Amino acid sequence: MxxxxxxxxxxxxxxxxxxxxxxxxxxxxxxxxxxxxxxxxxxxxxxxxxxxxxxxxxxxxxxxxxxxxxxxxxxxxxxxxxxxxxxxxxFIEGETLKARMARGPLASDELAKIIEAVGSALAYAHKMGILHRDIKPSNVLLVPDGSIYLADFGLARIASAGESTLSGDMIMGTPQYISPEQAMGKKDLDEGTDIYSFGVMLYEMVVGQVPFNADTPFSIIHDHIYTSLPIPHTINPGVPEPVERVLLKALSKERADRYASVTEMADAFKQAWLSAGVPMKGTTITMPPQVAPVSAKPAPAAEMVAPAEPKAKKKRPRWMVIAGAILLFLCCLFAFFAVRRGGLFPGPAQAATRTAAAQTAPTRMPAPLGPKKTPILLPPSGSIGLIDDFEGAPLARTAGWEGYFQDNTDTKITCAVNSDSAHAGAKSLLFQFDVVADSWAT
Known part of the structure; x- marks a missing residue:
């Protein structure tokens, strides 16, 4: 109730x-x-x-x-x-980072403040022995006065403390931002799971999209576990190489290959961003003066050379004019005989013959286009399900939806339309996806 x-x-x-x-x-x-x-x-x-x-x-x-x-x-x-x-x-009255990014690219000071605020909050919580387990843009709240909050801290931990149908054998988190070990349902999680999710959020802010997205939550978590990370500069050529190295390390599949702490990752990202010396595509970053690229200085006035006055055109020798006329005559003569023999412009009979030959020639049909289906290998668990938000592009005929969870059967997924913000005031609408019938119903 x-x-x-x-x-x-x-x-x-x-x-x-x-x-x-x-x-x-x-x-x-x-x-x-x-x-x-x-x-x-x-x-x-x-x-x-x-x-x-x-x-x-x-x-x-x-x-x-x-x-x-x-x-x-x-x-x-x-x-x-x-x-x-x-x-x-x-009660926080503002907008989420997700809603802010939907309005346009982040400015340099916005990006710096978000990294500092989220990194500081996570570092403090990890020191207290608490993991967030659901880092994502919709859990980052931006207040008009410039304050930044990380919401839903520990909610996944509280939810996973029970043995109900929602907490037993369930994956707590959001598919687009979930770490491989959390997606596989491992219990011995450490700060590495938050480092990975924070890295996905940084990837999205810099590259312009999340690394993995698909039509179903299970396809996305499959990619987080098994699929290689899309190289940032192949999606967005404007991503500097130092920043790319930080993202690749933060999003390593193995926990041991990632940064040891959130503070280390945040510092490495900020250092890479500043040392790159150029704005990143997808943002409106204005680099500080000490690292901004230096434009070439104009040459001193004394060193500038005045352009020379144009020289008078020389008259062409008479023999060149005669040779050109002879060459033009020969070209006209060649074209005349070619037309008479039908070499350049075939007559109706020749055109019909060529058309018939083209029609009788075997035609190669192009290979059918369509999305390549990837077999989904689910994590090793008895009855695995998903709860919390499904983020990304809305599916067909859903009119946009976020929240979802799986019921007790293996054939239906129940979903709910939410507001973009956990504090924005929109009602919800339930959808149910029938896997067997491949259809949605409200």
Whole structure:
């Protein structure tokens, strides 16, 4: 049962629904005692199937609530209402990085601030022993006053603490940004999974697109696990070689080949970006004066040479004129005899003969075009499913959708249309994809 607008949930009065994903639904609420708005993150009712989830939820919520950083959305409270557990968080009014990139390329100062803010938030959380597990542009909130927040910190950890149908044998994360080890359902994750997801976000900001995208979530996670990373400069020739090296290292399939920490990766990226000395295509970056390419200086006035005056045209010798006339006569004579013999412009009979010959000649049909289907090798798991957001280009006939999760069968995937922002105020619409029938239904 979902919360209703106008309903009182403890001390909070529900104002409106802001968005819905596979793991939770977000509401804007008013806390009268403190005279402020808050965001209620209500977990999916399926988590209530686990009788031990409430205790685990409280333990994990306390741990995440201890995070105190200027770039992390703070958690004020957690509770339960009609068997629905929820978190109470600071209400952030702004736009997501995803929505910002949809409006146009990032400016130099925007890119620098985002890398600094997200990198700092992750480094702090990792030091506290907490992973985010779902780094993506829609979880980065940009406030008009210039503040930048990383949202949904630890939500995947809280959701995975139970043994419900949504948490057991489930992949927590977003396919376009998920790390290979997280996509394979490994439990012993470290900061490397956040480094990879952060690297995908940097790849998207620099190259202009995510490295892997497809029509289905399973195709995308298959590529993260098995397919080689598309080389950035082959997609965007404007990506400098130093920046490309950082992206390749951050997005290595093996954890040991990536950077040891987020701080190391962020510093390497910023250094590569500055040392490149040229703006990256897909952004409006203005390089600092000390690293900007130096244009060639104009030559001093004393060294400039005045252009020489044009020389008078010489008259051609008479013998060249005569030779040219003879050559023109011979060309005309050759053309006359060629036309008479039908060598240049064939008559109707010759044209018909050539047409008939062309029609009787075997015709080679071009090979049919179409997307090459890649066999999907799913990670080794019993009944694997996906929850949370599916980002990227909308599929046909879906009118744009983000949230999804798989139900208990292997033949249907349930999806939900969300707002681009977790704090933007759009309603949701459920879709269901029938794998057998290859069709969508609302």
């Amino acid at each position: 979902s919360f209703n607008v106008g309903e009182n949930v403890g001390p909070y009065r529900v104002i409106e629904q802001l968005g819905q994903g596979g793991m939770a639904t977000v509401y804007k609420a008013y806390h009268a005692a403190l005279d402020r708005y808050v965001a209620l993150k209500v977990l999916h009712p399926a988590f209530g199937e686990d009788p031990n989830f409430a205790a685990r939820f409280q333990r994990e919520a306390r741990l995440v609530a201890k995070l105190d950083h200027p770039n992390i959305v703070p958690i004020y409270d957690y509770s339960e209402h009609e068997k629905r557990t929820f978190l109470v968080m600071k």
